[in-house]
Amino acid sequence: MNDKMFKYFISLALLLTSTAVSAQTIFDVELVFFKRINDLHLVGQPEPIPLSEEFDSESSPFYLSENSPMLPEGYTLLSRQQQQLEGVYRRLRSSSDMRPLLHIGWRQELQDKADTPWLSFNLTDSPQVKGLEGFEGIIRLSRNQGLVLESQVVGYKEPTQVEVFDTVDEETEEVSNLDLPFEKQQDDVESNAEDQEFHENLQIPDELSGFFEMSETLKVKLGKLYYIDHPTMGLLVKVTPYQASLEEQDALN
Structure with a gap:
């Protein structure tokens, strides 16, 4: 093998190694959030449940939205063609027990937990639809002795006010x-x-009323679909490594 061929293979190996390192530090995160719409006979906490003390809407003013998201620097929203859970989302839409309210994904560079901001989302549904009416959630993927996914969602439904008449013969x-x-x-x-x-008894609670919390911290394995469950709602999350093209790798360098 001549020197030119040898140098070519060395250069190619270094390029592939550099690409692999970049792919391991950039990840696609995709989620599907849904609420349960079957008959629920639950009463949650009467007072609002605060989000994590680590979340500050002023210092982390980033939120997920399909129309007008506000993402941190270096984050990009995934298009429908780049998402992998479209089939799951469609199956949930046809379910008689579950109602998906958000399907969204983003690409981010992995950072330490202290340097990773929360992403928030707010969702509301029609009061005429069964289940909870509103949701406020936060989520983030960070590095902390591996990949760690943290999430918290608070859902609520206002109790139905029933007017009682006092009739006397x-x-x-x-x-x-x-x-x-x-x-x-x-x-x-x-x-x-x-x-x-x-x-x-002037205020008679509905079959479902009050505030409910769903929170989870997961050690993430790449490519695995995680299901975070709650009697009133649920969250499906998948994290995959982003495979940068050679052109994108050149741009990064």
């Missing part, structure tokens, strides 16, 4: 207006108890 009202000393003390006790119960 005229004859019954006339009898109750009579002074009966021997019954008055007992009547007062029962009346106070009934009044308290009446006021407590």
Whole structure:
């Protein structure tokens, strides 16, 4: 083998090694978020559930949206042709128990956890549709002794207000207006108890109401589809290495 051929193979090997290193530091992250629409008889927390203390909307003002996302520098939104979960998304759309609300993906360079910002998303659905009405979520992929995916979603549904009418029969009202000393003390006790119960039941909760939280931290294996489950919602996530073309590698260098 002459020197020219030898130098050619050495150069090719170095180029392939450089490309492989770049491919291992750039990843595509894709998610499908859905809510459950079957009959749910759950009451969540009455007060709002805060997102992670590590998330600050002012210091991390980045959010995922199919129309007008705001991504950190170096992040790019994946097109439909670049996404791999389109089939999963379509199957969920045809399900009678699940309703997908977001299918989105992005490309990012892997960084340490301290240097990786959160990406947030906000979703709302029609109150006429079963299940929760609104969702607020955060997600990020970072390096922390391997690939780590963190996510948190808070969903809610306002309790249904039911107006209760107090109807009294005229004859019954006339009898109750009579002074009966021997019954008055007992009547007062029962009346106070009934009044308290009446006021407590002015707001009757729907079959599903309140705030619910779904959070998970995963050690990610590349190419594996992860399913994060909750009785009211769910999240499907897949992380794959980005294989840069030679032209893109030249541009990076």
